[in-house]
Amino acid sequence: MIYQQMAIPPRSEHLWRYTPWPRIHPTVPTEVPIADEVIFSLEGGGALEEVPSTMSSVDDIARAFLQAAGGSSNRLLINDESEPIHINARASGHVAVGHLELEIKGSAVVFIHISGEPEWVGVHITGKIHPNSHLSFGFINELDSNTKFLRCEDWMIERDGELEHATLSVGGFRCKSDIRSTLNGTGASIRQSVTVNADGARHEDEHVEIHHLHGHTNSDLVMNSACAGNSHFIGTGLLTIAEGANKSDASQVFRNLLLSEKARAEAIPELEVLADDVSAAHGAASAPVDKNQLHYLMSRGLSPEESQAMIVNGFLLNAFSNLTNKYLIEEMRTRLTVHLECELKR
């Protein structure tokens, strides 16, 4: 279905409950503005392959909108790459849209850093992990604090393929992410972490879907958010285990740390299990900063602000604990620590 024929999704769907489509659309829902291109470039030089944008039938309104809006369209095929690949995504103008297609054979580590000061930016990433292949993927959102950001990702992980997926979101004013992964072969697995540090009036809505279509597939999702100021974080997860996908193992953990009186957080980890011989679990927790931890650090000479920043740092770093690739962990940790230090100095 094309965007113009689609109805605005009702708020009874969790996906659109807290950030309804009209709130994340760049103008009014009936319009499809002419979009500038998001410029994808490889760090250290080199260009990504430009491909013509394709129109396929999609059910989701956000994906259909990004398709209709056009923008840039690039592809990157990777055949075993030992060194990490850094892709810079630069956006500017009123409305900017970019599409990126990744295809992985063998092993690779890929980072996407998105930055810029557009009023609105939309990115659609699709990825295919071939059988027995492995991708460690980091997405770092460092957009301007006035930018609205829509991000859609679709991952297909084939037999014995593995995806390590990490998100660090510290930029943008109103952000909505919809990341969907399909474990499409026996032995496929995904380890995913989402880390959000929200301040001011930031609104961040992270939706993660993981679909186990085959048996002996594993998934592990950790989502940690720290919310200060008037910020609002929404974490929704949908984990499905299809009929017959026995011996699947899935877990989701959502943790929220609320740092101010007006900060808000929502956690909705959903499970749909249609197979009987599986292990599926989810947990969610929300709490303020532990006063004992604060007291401990302050008694060792740190100011209250430094103590809190250290606790927040430790809490958010914990989201990366399910990752294994050293480049991925190091990059995400460094970016987070630098961000928190800058914030402390402000």
Add this chain to the structure above:
Amino acid sequence: MTDEAQDVIGDYRYGFHDPENSTIRFDQGLSEQVVRDISELKNEPQWMTDIRVKAYRHFVERVMPEWGNCDLLNMIDFESITYFLRSSNKTEKSWDDVPDDIKNTFNRLGIPEAEQKWLGGVTAQYESEAVYHSIREDLEEQGVIFLDMDSGLKQFPEIIKKYFGTVIPYSDNKFSALNTAVWSGGSFLYIPKGISVEMPVQAYFRINAKNMGQFERTLIIADEGSSVHYVEGCTAPSYSTDSLHSAVVELIAMEGAKIRYSTVQNWSSNVYNLVTKRAVAHKNATIEWVDGNIGSKLTMKYPSVLLKGEGAHAEVISVAYAGEGQHQDTGAKVHHLASNTTSNIISKSISKKGGRSSYRGLLQVTPKSSGCRSKIVCDALILDENSRSDTYPTMEIGNSTADLEHEASVSKVSSDQLFYLMSRGFTEEAAMGLIVNGFFEPFTRELPMEYALELNKLLELEMEGSIG
């Protein structure tokens, strides 16, 4: 009962039905005139008729929920349902005066025995209205009011007018609008200040006729410092066509009061059970929902608590058993609207023979509510590969001092546990039954002894033939 009917109901022990001897039966279908006729027949005050009519108009305008099991919901044919059926001309106070055919039904369900042994009061509702009602004299002398809702409206119209629809307005959802439009029967219970009702009071709801809609309305008010335990049981015979049970239950616990509301729902597998239950807890009050869902075709029920006063507490323990062709969409909602309020939710579900159980919950802490604590635990067992279990929890946290935990797991019966029990001489079926009873134990230990035993028996019946 014919062999065919027996095949349909399987092991469902309350599947018998008696000949229908109604004194008044409305034609099938719903219209504003039907709503007005129900009100006129009951000789209700004008304000109640007006509320009914407003609710009916809202029901007509309101669309079906777009969440949950929409396929099953959209199969409900509101025009094929009978909205009012009177089986007895009055509510009897003596068991002997109840018409024989109705008495036989309740005798088979064991109601008179239960009343003699361990109840403070009992209401038995057959089709649309209560047919028998009694309360122990000592409770009556203390000022406890326990009536069927129709009698409550006649005898205490001011109290009903003050509280009716204040917890669940007709505009809350499509089915609360339907219930408000055509409600009939249910319980009205008022506990005066400081009175503690030691023995549970019970209501028993029975649908006997085909294509029947039962829309009871229950209002329980526990005044300051009082406490009460209300127990309800529900059964219906199996027919090839569907029945609808759409109740509204409103609980109000004043300062320091405690209400425990226990349900063992064992409707037959052709009943839509779409119930709205909500409680308001004022300062330091406690609300406990103990909710067992074994029967029905589709149950959508999410007992809710509005923690409005500081220090209020909510406890929800629910179990659901989804067998062949059943969808148990149950859960709990707790709104922390005041500071230092606490809640605890335990949900257990079992899916078997293609059944589907869903936990759907909401936990909300508003920005002005500080120091709130809550814990939610959802566990699900799936007993075969055709069954399904879903969890849809929602946590909305608007205050940074809230301390909340949610955990859920879905698994099958552990082969280690089965092996352990079988190595000690249990058959596989008996071992499975023991494990399932143990799984539901947090629920059964909260029920009065007689109900707990009954539930265990029901579960054993349901578990028969579940191995292999």
